[in-house]
Amino acid sequence: MKTRVAIIGAGISGASIARVLSKYENLEVHLIEKAPDVGWGVSKANTALIHGGYDDDPEKYPMRAKLCIRGNRLWHQWVKELQIPHVWNGALIVATKEEDFDELEKLLERGHKNGVPEMRIIDRDELFHLEPGLTREAIGALWVPIVGQIGPIPAVIALVENAVANGVKTHLETEVRGIKVENGEVRGVETNNGFIEADIVINAAGLYADEVARMAGIDYFEIHPRKGEYYLFDDDVPGPGRVLFPTPTPISKGIVVTTEISGHLMIGPNAQDLPPEEKDNLATTEEGLREVWEGAKKLWPNLPPKSRVIRTFAGLRPEPTGGDFIIKAEEEVWGFINVAGIRSPGLTSAPAIAYEVAEIIQRDLGINLVEKEKWNPYRKEITHFFMLPPEKANELIKKNPAYGKIVCRCNHVSEGDILEAIERMKFIGVKTPSVDSVKFRTKSTTGTCQGSFCRPKIVQLLAKEYGVEPWEVTLKGKGSEIGIGDVKALLRGEEA
């Protein structure tokens, strides 16, 4: 009989684990997520960097130090296998004072310890040759070429699609509310959609990993949210070619200035600690954004006027007691594996975390994992009209005219792209139609106009493909419906 594995949480951690575990013949893998779609937790709003692995102190944070650089190396391979949007543009940690070089030397040394290749300190001339837009106060930098950026939600989506293609079962809008433990062994998870039997339960619940652990009687750690806010600018605002960090202080890694993978200048995040009960407080604040602006200006003085901002957003880092990732099989409850406290650099580390979990299953739970004869490592990205050369676009349009029709005018997303996205949503089990699900797969609504032209059209397409009324289509899951009924609903005295 197969060993049944329940993974709680379809963020970058859970999705990576699902993909890696889908390789094995003798596992039956269930991926359980309370949100309507995958990747909507911590993995949704972050800096999206594949870090270099130089700044986690191996003495203090051994897991982070080990898994970050490994994750970086694995991502170089995974982005190709899974066609995840990415760029390997390297990072500069910029010095503006002589003392900063001491700190950079420390990072360099730590990087060497952690096995980071190709790092070096560069002088002012080379620095300005690379980034002429930097503050004139810059005097040198640490250059880390292996740093890159990926689309974090597209990455989660790609991983889950690949996992599902390899036999993983998803359970979306399924919230784990209890964990059944008998005789010191896990038996399964209780959810709003019934009981799911499992021999192994993997807790990859992000901000809520402490609550899930407590359901299994494990309470030695707590997770508190630390908010980070961002500005995103229009795509014609000039940004740097590389990821720019200030020299870190003991308190913070500092505000990053970068051009994200879609070509928008992005600045952030700050760091603000919130009480544990505010795990859903994703509101941006005037103070936080002011801090981001001031911080970014120190590195990149030519910030455009505020009217060129196209979006602001916030994310919450799941900060664990102790500060290091908690990745282990818990001895008191056989079969319960924590993947908790996955704060930064969790996105980077995710592939390495997944292999670590496979290792734990073999080593600590003594389950011999048998590789499938046929396992498909590949996954194709959906069509993006804006990436097609005209002759390719034409071929596609001849086969399916929907590809010739532009829905999102800012980013040139076609109706064909959107219909493909909806098919992919259904493939991984998305039940509630949401504009955000389409947005993260196609980039529609993320341009200059932020969806004011195309959102109504996307709503129509979702309503049709899901067979619901257009006002029942949501922005981001139940409770965020686009409308309250048809236009006469209130006058008739009915409303949805």
Next chain:
Amino acid sequence: MEPMPQISMLSYDVVVIGGGPAGMAAAVKAKELGLNVLLLDENDYLGGILPQCIHPGFGLHYFKEELTGPEFASRLAKRLVELGVEYRTAARVLEIKNYSDLEKVVIFTSPAGVYQVWTKAIIYAAGARERHAFEIGIVGDRVAGIYTAGEAQTLMDIYGILPGKEVVIVGSGDVGLIMARRFALEGAKVKAVIELMPYPGGLARNVMILRDFNIPLYLSHKVVEVRGRGRVQRVKVVRVDENLNETGEEFWIEADTLVISAGLIPSVKKLKKIGVEIDPATGGPVVNDRLETSVPGIFVAGNSLLINDLVDYVAEQGELAAESAKEFIEKGGIESRKWVKVRKGQNVRLIAPHYLSGDRDVYLYLRVARPMENVELRIPEIGKKLRLPVVKPAEMIRLKLRAEEIQKASEKLTVEVVRA
């Protein structure tokens, strides 16, 4: 010139980009003048934003009667069809290339394929886009229930969806006020219209809506924050001082819907890419009195030129652009012995066209920076004076200058609005 394999090629005298009132009027005129014209619009229907403007108030000048938006659009569309103007809907222009004065390429995509169109002249009439919540600095939760006015209007009057029932409107311009009425007419409660400036931003006839429907207007206030789970639950409003800085005075309004009507911005990114000079005041291109941009043979009309309040002027600009395209094609360029530069004087916030030849009569379109009563509009260089009882930023001033008047100026003329 790079050849593009396997892409269907078309060839026209003039391509009109955008099928709103500006583009339709331009295409009709171009056809009447005997030009071989192609009109392209990305939507499934012609009319631009007019089909969603179901209220009356359109066409008093152009058709000499009061029409609704859809009526105005269908009249123009009828003329277009009668004349046999070639047009394509669901056709989005992706790129414009300017090889030489009379050789330009427009690349568009449509359900029939990607096309490259060779053309001598281009009339750019792509309209405007709306400022959204992020651009005006609203912070808080990113939830459902926040719409631009145009999006709310599209949902209601193109797709028949009611966005919400308790509404706060940001901006007391025409669009905001019209949307306030639109929601009220469908039984929603419009809890407030919030206006940053110390005076309302709309035409007087639209400000009346507030009284008719008993809607509170907060002048010198702004919405700064939205909170809610899933959907908007409340919005935070603060009072601003004379310098528009936030005072400490603030309050919350419970609402499930926030409609942003904070102004329009000409959609000119595609023009910027090919080096067309933009006027930061209008947000549209710098043009001469033929509505020609800094790239010869590319003309602009309607809300892409500058934000208009009246569709009649939009159509008038479209016609002028078509006449100019004809002149451009026939003469191989728009020439003038001299160009008189139009300068903004006191209390003039924006003005177009920017350069006048003196070879023809022109309409100047301008807006003031501040409302004033009992003023004189003056152009000292040519001794022109015009008495106006009131001027408001909300109401565009259209001023006719005769060729002889313009000829009196040497290099520049300054338009100012001063106390009489």
